[in-house]
Amino acid sequence: MTRKVIHPTGIERPYDQEELIVSKTDLKGHITYANDVFLRLSKYPEEEVIGAPHSLIRHPDMPRSVFKLLWDTIQAKKEIFAYVLNMARNGDHYWVFAHVTPTFDAKGNVTGYHSNRRKPDAAQIEKIKPLYAALLTEEKRHDNRKDGMQRGYELLLNTLKNKEVEYDEFVFSL
Structure with a gap:
């Protein structure tokens, strides 16, 4: 199914x-559950959300390198906290503070992912915006999207290294 291009408003x-915004995905990031708050904020009906990739609500101003870090972390069976800019079906946006965790079966195998999101404080968003803008600028400098994402990811890791903090420490320090 081809999705219509949505432009930010x-x-x-x-x-x-x-x-509390809640969603669950399978191992590939396709939505298997979305609560009523998710549906209301995203302005998508449940039948369009279930089975769709979670990137359905990805805002174009959200650096892809942050999602690389997120996916690398949860695929390593670890939790992650991140500030994320989402986009509703009509192009409106909303910031979230996401807590994403792997879901395990009885044998310890990852069966999917679970995300709880809350509204962040406006001051925290103002602190994360310059970093995200720098990552996005770096990503867009490259013609190849994959290369751009990788360069943005390297910039993110170098930024954390220069601050002498791990990603989670950085996020909670905002």
């Missing part, structure tokens, strides 16, 4: 601090 979708 620049309008932020409001939601309450207490709300």
